[in-house]
């Protein structure tokens with residue numbers, strides 16, 4: 219299926235320095251794409267261009283077949299945006315605010331009530347329609363922020379750090395809501411929180427120093443960097459020095475007398491060498507399990523590669 223967004227050759231320069239260089243992304247019509255990167259990587263610049271807030275130095279953004287630079291108003295109708303700080307009017311009630319947003323987003327007058335009822339239902343806000351936004355909890359404020367982002371039925375919704383500052387329960391609720399929204403819309407989730415991406419995203423694009431360093435499925439990301447440690451149980455384990463004499467082993471930590479964590483330099487044949495050596499020297503190997511890199515380690519490693 220044709221992607222909802224094509225970002226082609228996007229680069230942006232603030233005065234003299236480049237914030238992003240040659241960014242290419244295709245966004246599928248449903249599901250969540252995680253835009254991951256450390257502070258200053260270029261996420262906000264990319265999202266601001268995508269949402270039509272910033273004009274790129276070079277490159278193009280095509281949203282649902284519409285060129286954002288040629289028909290910005292029409293293209294922007296297809297996008298909903300929840301910035302890091304939701305643009306809420308604290309002195310309005312939920313209903314007043316959503317009505318205001320719907321009018322701003324050109325929802326027809328005859329459709330206003332239906333549009334408001336629908337987003338309130340979806341975001342579980344119906345029972346607080348008449349409450350002032352300033353009196354709502356952080357989680358509910360965020361739901362109102364999400365509701366304004368989808369009130370005009372956009373095909374793409376962009377969330378910037380949507381769970382920032384929420385408590386653990388609120389985080390779960392907001393994540394569930396985003397997951398639900400992604401069943402019939404494309405969602406971009408910009409974050410530096412790896413567990414969030416791991417929990418929510420189908421695809422992942424990682425930006426570092428303004429360039430894409432990884433773009434693939436979440437599963438591929440998780441497996442991207444080969445394991446470099448294993449957990450081993452030996453009844454008759456040798457000393458650290460003996461193990462470290464095996465080529466490729468970089469470090470050995472004894473967790474108990476019989477359980478060890480062995481780090482190696484990425485060569486998977488190392489397990490065979492350990493099995494052979496164990497048989498030869500009578501270490502009585504009982505178990506050997508490769509350990510997958512945690513997402514955090516992968517993230518740190520990819521960041522290092524790009525620097």
Ligand SMILES: Nc1ncnc2c1ncn2[C@@H]1O[C@H](COP(=O)(O)OP(=O)(O)OP(=O)(O)O)[C@@H](O)[C@H]1O
Pocket residue numbers: 232233236237238255256257258259260261262263264
């Ligand atoms: N208005 C600006 N003028 C000059 N440089 C800017 C401006 N906005 C961002 N930059 C620079 O561009 C680069 C990318 O910044 P950007 O805000 O896009 O990154 P980010 O990944 O969103 O980071 P964060 O998570 O901290 O918001 C950084 O080096 C930043 O200092």
